[in-house]
Amino acid sequence: MYGDCYPDMETYLFYILAAVAVIGTILAITEKHPVHAIVYLVSSFFSLATIFFLLAAPLIAMFEVIIYAGAVMVLFMFVIMMLDLGRTDEAGRPVLKQWLLPILLGGIILASIGVIAAGYASAPSAPGAITVRDFALTLFRKYGVAVEIISMQLLFAVVGALYLGRRRTP
Amino acid sequence: MIVPLAHVLVLAAILFGLGLVCTLVWRSNVIMLLIGIEIMLNAAMLVFVGGSNHWGAADGQVFALVIMAMTSAEVSLALALVVYLHRRKNTVDVDEFRELRD
Amino acid sequence: MKTYLELIILLPLLGGIVNALLGGRLLPRRASEFLACAVIWGSFAATVAAALAYKAQTSVEIATWLSDFDFKAPLTLYLDPLSLSLCLMITFVCALIHTYAVGYMKEDPSYVRFFALLNLFVAAMLLLVLAENLPLLYLGWEGVGFCSYALIGFWYTDPKNATAGRKAFIVTRIGDTGLGIAVVWLFELLGTESIPHLNQMGHLLPTGIVTALGLLLLLAAMGKSAQVPLMVWLPDAMAGPTPVSAQIHAATMVTAGVYLLMRMFPLIGTSPTVVAAIAITGAVTAFYGASCAVVQRDLKRILAYSTISQIGYMMMGVGAGAITASTFHLLVHAFFKALLFLGAGCVITAMHHEQDIFRMGGLRRTLPGTFWPFLAGALCLAGVPLTGGFFSKDGILGAVWLKGGMLYGGLYVAGLITALITAFYTFRMVLIVFGGEIPLNPPFIKGEVKTLPRIMEWPLIPLALLGLFGGLLNLPEYLGNGFLHSFLAQPGGNEQALPHTTELLLQGVAAVVAVTGIVAAWLRYGGERRVKSLAKEQQPASGIAAFLLEGWRLDALYDLLIVRPYTRLSSFLWQKLDEGVVDDSLDRTAALFGRCGRWIGSRGQGRVSLSLLGMAVGAALTLFWLAWVVL
Numbered sequence: 001m002y003g004d005c006y007p008d009m010e011t012y013l014f015y016i017l018a019a020v021a022v023i024g025t026i027l028a029i030t031e032k033h034p035v036h037a038i039v040y041l042v043s044s045f046f047s048l049a050t051i052f053f054l055l056a057a058p059l060i061a062m063f064e065v066i067i068y069a070g071a072v073m074v075l076f077m078f079v080i081m082m083l084d085l086g087r088t089d090e091a092g093r094p095v096l097k098q099w100l101l102p103i104l105l106g107g108i109i110l111a112s113i114g115v116i117a118a119g120y121a122s123a124p125s126a127p128g129a130i131t132v133r134d135f136a137l138t139l140f141r142k143y144g145v146a147v148e149i150i151s152m153q154l155l156f157a158v159v160g161a162l163y164l165g166r167r168r169t170p
Numbered sequence: 171m172i173v174p175l176a177h178v179l180v181l182a183a184i185l186f187g188l189g190l191v192c193t194l195v196w197r198s199n200v201i202m203l204l205i206g207i208e209i210m211l212n213a214a215m216l217v218f219v220g221g222s223n224h225w226g227a228a229d230g231q232v233f234a235l236v237i238m239a240m241t242s243a244e245v246s247l248a249l250a251l252v253v254y255l256h257r258r259k260n261t262v263d264v265d266e267f268r269e270l271r272d
Numbered sequence: 273m274k275t276y277l278e279l280i281i282l283l284p285l286l287g288g289i290v291n292a293l294l295g296g297r298l299l300p301r302r303a304s305e306f307l308a309c310a311v312i313w314g315s316f317a318a319t320v321a322a323a324l325a326y327k328a329q330t331s332v333e334i335a336t337w338l339s340d341f342d343f344k345a346p347l348t349l350y351l352d353p354l355s356l357s358l359c360l361m362i363t364f365v366c367a368l369i370h371t372y373a374v375g376y377m378k379e380d381p382s383y384v385r386f387f388a389l390l391n392l393f394v395a396a397m398l399l400l401v402l403a404e405n406l407p408l409l410y411l412g413w414e415g416v417g418f419c420s421y422a423l424i425g426f427w428y429t430d431p432k433n434a435t436a437g438r439k440a441f442i443v444t445r446i447g448d449t450g451l452g453i454a455v456v457w458l459f460e461l462l463g464t465e466s467i468p469h470l471n472q473m474g475h476l477l478p479t480g481i482v483t484a485l486g487l488l489l490l491l492a493a494m495g496k497s498a499q500v501p502l503m504v505w506l507p508d509a510m511a512g513p514t515p516v517s518a519q520i521h522a523a524t525m526v527t528a529g530v531y532l533l534m535r536m537f538p539l540i541g542t543s544p545t546v547v548a549a550i551a552i553t554g555a556v557t558a559f560y561g562a563s564c565a566v567v568q569r570d571l572k573r574i575l576a577y578s579t580i581s582q583i584g585y586m587m588m589g590v591g592a593g594a595i596t597a598s599t600f601h602l603l604v605h606a607f608f609k610a611l612l613f614l615g616a617g618c619v620i621t622a623m624h625h626e627q628d629i630f631r632m633g634g635l636r637r638t639l640p641g642t643f644w645p646f647l648a649g650a651l652c653l654a655g656v657p658l659t660g661g662f663f664s665k666d667g668i669l670g671a672v673w674l675k676g677g678m679l680y681g682g683l684y685v686a687g688l689i690t691a692l693i694t695a696f697y698t699f700r701m702v703l704i705v706f707g708g709e710i711p712l713n714p715p716f717i718k719g720e721v722k723t724l725p726r727i728m729e730w731p732l733i734p735l736a737l738l739g740l741f742g743g744l745l746n747l748p749e750y751l752g753n754g755f756l757h758s759f760l761a762q763p764g765g766n767e768q769a770l771p772h773t774t775e776l777l778l779q780g781v782a783a784v785v786a787v788t789g790i791v792a793a794w795l796r797y798g799g800e801r802r803v804k805s806l807a808k809e810q811q812p813a814s815g816i817a818a819f820l821l822e823g824w825r826l827d828a829l830y831d832l833l834i835v836r837p838y839t840r841l842s843s844f845l846w847q848k849l850d851e852g853v854v855d856d857s858l859d860r861t862a863a864l865f866g867r868c869g870r871w872i873g874s875r876g877q878g879r880v881s882l883s884l885l886g887m888a889v890g891a892a893l894t895l896f897w898l899a900w901v902v903l
Binding site: 102112115 | 888889891896899903
């Protein structure tokens with residue numbers, strides 16, 4: 001199952017999905033129409049969710065689909081429609097000149113991470129798959145406080161969103 | 171492990187770079203900027219999940235879940251802010267919001 | 273016995289709390305008034321029952337209170353002859369005053385606050401008297417102080433009254449500091465706070481420390497009992513309603529200082545310095561009060577100065593070591609001074625809250641129900657022979673005489689002169705208010721004389737009887753031994769009795785002095801000469817009269833010596849130090865940071881995208897450097 005083993009089906013699947021995710025993302029960020037961008041992004045997130053599944057994290061994969069590809073993206077869509085941004089806006093689209101510096105920076109970061117990752121001597125991985133049971137035990141035993149804090153944060157977010165979104169009577 | 175950890179990291183780096191580029195480029199649309207942030211966060215989650223798989227510890231997945239919860243809070247607040255700002259200035263151009271200066 | 277003791281204190285406390293919580297909204301006015309009076313009468317009944325069941329000194333622990341390491345101050349009540357006789361007096365006089373107050377406060381809208389505070393005061397006063405240890409006594413001490421403050425400023429909408437309340441509070445606080453230090457120091461020295469234990473352990477302490485403790489306690493007594501030099505608050509305290517003046521500032525609270533000294537006398541009495549200081553304080557105060565009372569025009573202020581003077585007598589008695597005589601005078605004084613205040617309240621109410629005696633006159637015909645008891649009280653105050661006041665005052669003077677020596681001889685003379693002045697000003701007051709004719713020019717400004725409710729007149733009668741026949745409590749030895757004397761006699765007490773002939777002689781002298789004073793007052797204000805003297809006195813006072821009218825100008829002196837430097841220091845600290853240095857430096861620092869922020873803000877672009885770009889450049893550089901290191 002390691003690099004020197006004969007690559008099996010899942011390995012191919014990983015590379016295919018990685019390619020889909022990267023291409024989906026590239027299309028999403030270059031798309032001038034926000035709704036299309038969201039759709040590309042959703043496909044990218046789907047492939048990422050499958051990658052999570054392949055990486056033995058079925059629960060995270062499920063959440064990725066439900067929360068990211070589902071809830072969060074739908075929320076984006078809602079806001080786009082609500083603010084009536086769902087039309088092609090040529091004037092707002094970045095011109096080529098504006099792409100250069102970000103791509104340069106992104107390239108530097110990418111290259112640096114690639115160099116660091118390549119130079120990283122892969123430590124032997126512990127055997128044994130992570131079951132949902134392990135995950136739950138770790139989450140609620142070891143990081144119980146984090147769960148509480150996150151739940152409070154969500155509550156604050158709800159309150160803040162309600163406050164910001166209420167109709168003001170000027 | 172179906173692929174070496176380095177490959178997962180490189181994929182995450184590519185996604186992160188793309189998210190960063192998206193954030194930097196789309197200054198005319200704050201929604202695209204937020205989408206860029208989402209992409210970067212996803213890349214971070216991928217690193218956590220990959221690490222979790224590599225060392226066989228569930229902690230990474232827990233962090234991925236925490237990131238997800240944090241993201242949903244952040245997105246709901248950020249979009250509420252976008253709606254509020256749009257209501258005030260009738261634009262989503264990031265550079266229009268510069269009250270911090272004065 | 274335990275039940276009785278608990279009831280004595282808990283009933284007034286309960287009445288106060290119930291009135292404070294339920295009064296006004298849930299209780300009708302009648303019920304509120306009835307409750308306030310009933311709890312005090314109930315407390316009196318409990319005290320009588322305790323007195324009947326009394327056999328020997330008892331201390332009853334009701335509950336634990338302060339307890340920390342070896343420091344213990346439980347809620348323990350201590351009943352001995354001294355506290356028992358005081359409790360009887362307090363509950364009885366206060367019950368009468370409460371009943372009277374129902375009539376006096378008939379038209380006041382805030383009767384709930386009044387009665388709640390009055391009940392609370394009685395509870396605190398009884399706690400003070402019955403306390404077995406010093407912290408508990410201190411609790412009662414501060415409790416009465418608070419109630420006194422709140423009741424002096426009862427009509428607080430007039431700033432003058434509120435100021436009077438504050439003055440009383442602050443001046444007595446000076447004395448309270450002394451008591452606080454003494455309480456803590458005694459525990460530090462002897463490891464106990466129980467008063468009976470402390471009194472037995474006095475011989476363990478060196479004389480110097482006993483002297484210091486005694487002076488601290490004397491300071492406390494000076495504040496509470498309005499003794500020189502801390503007596504300036506009592507005349508102003510007359511701003512409160514008259515029942516308050518009668519109850520707190522004549523009968524009970526102001527004698528608390530004397531009580532404290534009596535209580536601790538076995539401890540502090542071993543120091544001759546302290547005893548002499550107490551006696552001198554008392555004598556000076558007695559003379560001061562009497563001299564000021566001579567020229568006052570305000571009926572209640574006359575009585576206030578007279579109270580100061582009479583408490584001075586009690587202090588003098590304590591200083592002469594005559595606890596019994598002092599207690600006797602305390603009790604009798606409570607009766608007749610409460611009577612005088614209540615009578616004054618009647619007069620003031622009848623005259624539509626007029627307090628200037630020069631606008632009164634001839635009231636003996638219009639207010640006979642007030643006049644006769646008031647006259648009885650005046651006779652007691654003047655020390656006319658065979659009244660209670662005569663015997664009690666004589667007991668103190670006799671004890672001072674017995675001490676002998678230059679110092680006490682001088683004090684005796686001072687006491688005698690004070691007695692003369694007392695008789696004079698008492699009958700000056702009586703003759704001006706009740707004698708003569710109703711002044712026609714100017715007539716009563718505020719309308720006709722009001723008829724008084726009967727509930728205000730009948731409490732005067734038992735007080736008058738007690739004042740007149742109070743002498744029976746403690747007859748001189750040649751008339752058969754006094755009841756109080758044998759009752760109060762403490763084991764190991766060193767009170768000697770005078771030889772009978774000397775005592776008779778002294779009493780004769782005192783009688784002559786009293787009668788002389790009355791005759792002098794009659795000669796000046798009686799009959800034909802009244803009009804002329806009054807016309808003369810109605811001129812603005814000058815010279816020595818003005819000096820006396822303003823209480824020896826002590827207020828002005830304290831203002832000059834203490835108040836003004838203090839305000840100047842405070843305003844310096846406030847305006848120069850706090851606002852000028854502390855606040856200003858903070859303001860400037862904050863303004864500096866604000867300016868820095870604005871400067872940076874004006875340099876920046878305020879564009880989100882630019883910040884993002886900067887962040888990305890930073891991240892790229894950091895990662896590049898990391899990659900460089902790895903390679």
